[in-house]
Amino acid sequence: MASAAAIDWASAEGLDLSHFWMPFTNNRFFKANPRLFVSAKDMHFTTADGRQVLDATSGLWCVNAGHGREAITEAIREAAGVLDFGPTFQLGHPLPFRLASELAAMMPAGLDRVFFTNSGSESADTALKMALAYHHAKGDSTRFRLIGRQRGYHGTNFGGMSVGGIGGNRRRYVSQVWGVDHLAHTHGDAVRFQRGLQPGNGGLAEELEELVALHGPETIAAVIVEPVAGSTGVLVPPQGYLQALRDITRKHGILLIFDEVITGFGRVGDAATAAEVFGVTPDIVTLAKGLTNATVPMGAVVASREVHDTIVNGSPAGIEFFHGYTYSGHPLASAAGLAALALYRQEGLFARTTALAPVWEEAMHGLRDCPNVIDIRNVGLVAGIELAPRDGAIGARAMEAFHRAFDAGLLIRVTGDIIALSPPLIVSEAQIGEIADKLRTVLHETA
Numbered sequence: 001m002a003s004a005a006a007i008d009w010a011s012a013e014g015l016d017l018s019h020f021w022m023p024f025t026n027n028r029f030f031k032a033n034p035r036l037f038v039s040a041k042d043m044h045f046t047t048a049d050g051r052q053v054l055d056a057t058s059g060l061w062c063v064n065a066g067h068g069r070e071a072i073t074e075a076i077r078e079a080a081g082v083l084d085f086g087p088t089f090q091l092g093h094p095l096p097f098r099l100a101s102e103l104a105a106m107m108p109a110g111l112d113r114v115f116f117t118n119s120g121s122e123s124a125d126t127a128l129k130m131a132l133a134y135h136h137a138k139g140d141s142t143r144f145r146l147i148g149r150q151r152g153y154h155g156t157n158f159g160g161m162s163v164g165g166i167g168g169n170r171r172r173y174v175s176q177v178w179g180v181d182h183l184a185h186t187h188g189d190a191v192r193f194q195r196g197l198q199p200g201n202g203g204l205a206e207e208l209e210e211l212v213a214l215h216g217p218e219t220i221a222a223v224i225v226e227p228v229a230g231s232t233g234v235l236v237p238p239q240g241y242l243q244a245l246r247d248i249t250r251k252h253g254i255l256l257i258f259d260e261v262i263t264g265f266g267r268v269g270d271a272a273t274a275a276e277v278f279g280v281t282p283d284i285v286t287l288a289k290g291l292t293n294a295t296v297p298m299g300a301v302v303a304s305r306e307v308h309d310t311i312v313n314g315s316p317a318g319i320e321f322f323h324g325y326t327y328s329g330h331p332l333a334s335a336a337g338l339a340a341l342a343l344y345r346q347e348g349l350f351a352r353t354t355a356l357a358p359v360w361e362e363a364m365h366g367l368r369d370c371p372n373v374i375d376i377r378n379v380g381l382v383a384g385i386e387l388a389p390r391d392g393a394i395g396a397r398a399m400e401a402f403h404r405a406f407d408a409g410l411l412i413r414v415t416g417d418i419i420a421l422s423p424p425l426i427v428s429e430a431q432i433g434e435i436a437d438k439l440r441t442v443l444h445e446t447a
């Protein structure tokens with residue numbers, strides 16, 4: 001067996017592709033046409049064949065401060081040399097306490113109790129269980145229903161999958177968490193037209209009242225939404241929508257969970273959360289991705305004092321919240337988180353999103369005349385460019401654009417026929433121009 005010292009980190013020479021079963025990948029296609037990155041720095045990946053690829057997606061919406069940031073990698077190295085692992089069940093070590101304090105200080109007022117996970121999926125399931133535990137601790141154990149949204153994405157574990165609203169993620173796994181219902185998504189003139197609503201009036205949130213009337217408020221534990229749905233193509237909420245959800249949930253004693261795995265850490269504006277950017281405070285926020293600038297897997301669930309205290313003080317003696325992960329608050333992840341948050345602060349990266357947003361908007365909307373573009377949406381440093389499907393083959397056109405872009409040195413993401421863009425917050429104005437120029441060429445070629 002090769003020792004670690006024998007690995008040439010930056011080489012793909014002699015690689016056997018057969019054993020790694022790749023996630024969310026057409027494995028047969030990939031293994032016939034492998035596209036491999038071997039290193040990354042700032043705004044670029046380097047491919048195995050030595051090309052530079054401009055990262056217009058922050059990896060998977062996660063490398064908010066750009067790649068290879070020394071301050072973070074150095075913190076990880078140092079922490080590993082001091083404490084490689086420390087349990088956090090009935091024992092502790094300082095790093096997750098420090099990180100939780102730093103994180104709490106960045107959250108909307110009132111949200112300051114932090115539970116650590118290892119991913120966005122784990123954060124979603126943790127938040128849902130927290131909501132159930134909260135009502136149970138209050139003696140309200142008939143509140144078991146969870147409400148998600150069509151085109152919502154909350155990861156791939158059973159809870160997140162069940163409240164999520166992507167057919168492909170759900171249908172083949174017949175079993176779902178019981179008692180879940182879904183709001184309609186906030187996008188699509190067809191939906192608005194059917195309901196006689198105008199874009200921008202926030203009316204769709206009122207549908208929650210219909211679900212409450214249908215099921216009875218005493219059966220509903222929580223509503224979970226992404227403030228801006230990311231993975232299904234950047235669906236920006238109508239004005240007033242999130243506030244309306246807040247008002248309705250509060251009125252009925254239902255917890256509101258914002259899944260901010262994508263929208264957190266400056267993605268949509270000058271704040272650590274979209275909650276703050278949109279001025280709506282939920283009861284629970286889920287985070288991951290940018291928390292460590294994606295260097296070490298880590299997620300977090302930030303709960304209100306009320307949710308925390310109800311569970312912790314309202315439970316009989318013993319463990320109050322019967323939930324957790326071996327790696328909750330792992331020293332390396334905590335060190336990476338502390339360094340990433342420091343970097344965001346020192347470099348004022350969230351403010352940079354707001355400063356660059358008009359440049360980004362202009363560049364993205366400048367693509368509206370490109371062939372097959374039917375919609376462009378943006379907020380902060382994120383954008384969705386929707387293409388007309390090609391002859392009923394949903395996703396084929398965008399997938400072609402993805403491959404062409406990659407060959408032209410640009411990393412984009414596609415979901416169905418939507419191109420999703422979310423560059424690291426260190427992106428320069430010139431690089432925004434480069435992203436738009438490359439996309440323009442790609443969209444013309446793809447036509």
Ligand code: PMP
Nearest residue numbers: 119120121153154155259261262
């Ligand atoms: N929630 C949201 C909103 C996400 O966008 C994602 C990942 N894209 C997840 C949860 C799941 O995160 P992970 O892949 O880290 O499990």
